[in-house]
Amino acid sequence: MLSRTASSLYWLGRYFERADFIARLVEATVRLDVLSSQPAGEAAWASALAVTETEEPFATLGGNLSQTEVVRFLTLDSSHPGSIVRCVDMARNNAKAVRTALTREAWTAINRAWLLFENRTIPRSTTDQMNLVEAVKTETRGFEGAVHRMLRNQTTWFIRLGQAVERADNTARLLDVKYHILLPEGERLGGAIDRDQWTTILQTVSAVTAYRWLYNDGLRPADVIDLLLARAELPRSLAASVEETVDVLNLLAKRTGNHGEADRMARMRASRMAKTRSGEVIASGLHQFLQAFIAENALLHGAIGRQFKFQ
């Protein structure tokens, strides 16, 4: 397979995954802001920006931290490289470049997501906003399904590799930022605001029900962290993303004979992850742990690029 093709597939996976994540983040934040018993207001939107690390570009635009402004910024702002519209656009560009490697179904999902944004006006009402993110989620789900129905070969694996690397990054950021906000000084753990915030996290990674299945102890922050960090059963957990990365790299190594730096890094990370206990992580500093994880994930991304000669 051409390196460029592999690179496009990988990036296609990353961008579409990112679009999906931002859609979920927006949805969960809208809920947090509007639907919870005690509206979180600016703080909720500031945290959404913090998760995507876009406080600064947002501030330079001079908008206020309102639902309308931030949602517009995260969904439709084509000048902002982290917006859904840009992620979808980048995903589609990559898909176009490897068009013949994709099934029609997979291409159509991406193309339909792209068409959602054609001549789109700014969604002002909460309903409009929820409709938009719901529509994006429908297409990303459709794509996910289509990828699973594609031939199990390098094409699928590079897409899945991009998704896994992106997912690991997104979940780590989500957890990091929320955890910071969740422990403001003087706030009582387990209070009402807290509860809504923790629910937001679970919603963002579609894990509300999963949480109830796995922990029958009510909503406990330590359990939420455990779920997102260490439970490989949850597809969006760090543990699952780390495992998926190893698995996909293994499949690629078997097929292409290309085995190297990225495999070693991914395997080392996975074996460390398997020994990680969330309780210990919390005790010794979740923030430091997540920062190191994000940095390592970026290194792995670089190693993948080198191993498969993306550049």
Added chain:
Amino acid sequence: MGKQAFDEIMGTPGDTTARPELAALGHWIEETPDAELRRRQEAAETTFRQLGITFAVYGENEAAERIIPFDIVPRVFLHDEWTRLSEGLVQRVEAINAFLNDIYGERRILKEGILPEDLVLGNAQFRPEIAGIRPPHGVWAHICGIDLVRTGPDDFFVLEDNARTPSGVSYMLENREAMLRLCPELFREFRVAAVDSYPDLLLETMKSVAPHGTGSNPTCVLLTPGHYNSAYYEHSFLADSMGIELVEAADLVVDDDIVWMRTIAGRVKVDVIYRRIDDDYLDPLVFRPDSALGVPGLIAAYAAGNVAIMNAPGNGIADDKAIYSYMPDIVKFYSGGECKLRNVETWRCREPQALKYVLDNLEDVVVKLVDGSGGYGMLVGPTASKQEIEDFRAALIAEPHRYIAQPTLALSTVPTMADGGLSPRHVDFRPFVLSGSKGVQVVPGGLTRVALKEGSLVVNSSQGGGTKDSFVLMKDQSQRMGAGGMTQTMGGMSQTLGTMLPSAGADT
């Protein structure tokens, strides 16, 4: 156009029934309701749209991806018509190859005064940068599209030779696919030569011109400018059907005068490149230095004999409109015989007498820019406005050497679906001719382009043209395939399989 033209199906003007050999097609046209024809045509176009067989119109924004309209009524070549045509095509393409080999080598044709020296040496299409390079196996014009028009039963004329990167072959294949699916009854009536082996023949041609010593399984790639190019669909379609990599310039590197492609498993040596980018963008070290599309060092690898590039760089001199009018002499010079395919009479405006004639008869002639294409920079006298004629007059007087002129021909027509039902529309034809190390072959079929506007002679897709399938009838039409398909019984359930079609594997 007031003149009645020869109709490919109905025959000479005035005939009310189809040509005898095509009586069955005449019946089919009569018996199939317009609404049904229209429905099938729409079904075909829907498929094309879904497949993304689109082209981008230059000058319009990116969203302007259009499909080329498809017409359901095929144009048909009788077997002996095709035989004569093929002989002419083979002779012409052999001459084009010989001409290129000579013009970049010995230049015998100039020394013997067959062609004016300045017409070649002063022509921007003659590329001194590649002079002296011998392409592997001496093949230059691997894929030619020869544009033909017809004015009568035996009157075929070459309108233009395309020896650079002719496009349109994907339409030949997709149109046939659509016809097999939508009008299977026609293939029961007529034994039509299959075109679906084209990708195999093309790949065979590619492999046959691999540099000596590359082994039995050379690595072939198709080089595309990328997915923004208007013909990208065709590039990906051909690469897919041949099972070769579709590469962009950035995927190729030249090292030590060898071309490699960058794959996830490392570098893979490339032996044959079917390039769909222009000479200018092949290698920034040799051609345009500002080209981001090119592969630095490609020409060095080519000159060293380590890679075959098809079509060969520098081919533009063979299909240049200024050279065109000399083609009969060129064919005669290299083949030793008379040119079997006639040229359209052409006035070279660089010659004062010709210029005078053209200026005196602007209302009746077609004027073309020597270096124009796609129907741009062209005057069709009989349908042009006064203003257009005067604009061209001024341009001709200012720069006569940039123009040629031809008489307006009564191009043949084929019944075509129009707003008010079937109606004759003018067509042209582009067959595809492949040249490999083992000789020249013509694929039995091609691309028929049709001017959808009544009376229009401009068939270019960018100017409102459409396409049709082109049937080439096989020799023995008595052995028609029996009607009905095979019936298979399975566990008490019977299933009628699709009609057996004369073209094997047509449904793949």
Added chain:
Amino acid sequence: MRLSIDHHTIYRFTQPQGRLVQMLRLTPENTHDQTVASWRIDVDCDARLRPGRDGFGNAVTMLYAEGPVDGIEITVKGEVLTSHSDGVLRGVHETLPPALFLRATEATAHDAAIAEFAADAVVGARDRIGALHRLNRALHQQFVFDAGRPEPGLTAGAAFRKDSATPRDMAQMFAVAARSLGAPARYVSGYHHTDFEVVHFPTPHGWAEAHVDGLGWVGFDPCTGMSPEEHYVRVAMALDAAGAAPVAGSRLGEGGEELDVDVVVQRED
């Protein structure tokens, strides 16, 4: 005359480059009046060099270097024996007919002002060779010699509107002027020795050749107003300076580049 040449070309990149591909036209060949006694091209990084020939028949060397490359220094050293030639080129294998060199290029596009200048300059000339010598002298007198590095992309037409000109611009103007008179003309790159104090040149030298029936290709150097003689070493020719460029390069990587060239030509006898 025995001439020694020491030519350094140094590229420094602001960021490391992934790979470099360069086409070097840095190898002189033997002619009737020019014998290459020794010649070598050295590169200060791990690179592969491949000899070849371009369409004009010039000897070229392809240079392939794998990154990361911060910079590259190409060193050319050699000795050439030359003899008196009256400026007439002999013993060179020509791959293209003279008529090709009537062709204009972007840098040597037809220019009405140059054509008018050429027509004036040759008034009174008895034959083609006489006319070309007059043109050469007229160009020499018209411009102040500019010893600096030529401005990238400057066309002959634009150069003609200035007061001073570099050898490259002078030679390209000569080509445009000669072609306007119907004489095939081309650009030549190479080296020359002068008796000036300064021996360090910022670029190789450039002059022109025009074709005269009966004589063949004849050299003209508008910088001196004379024909190149035994103190010249001829390396490459093409329709314009870009086509005969000593180094045509392409690099894969971000950032800018700095170019430093130093040419020293010395007389050994």
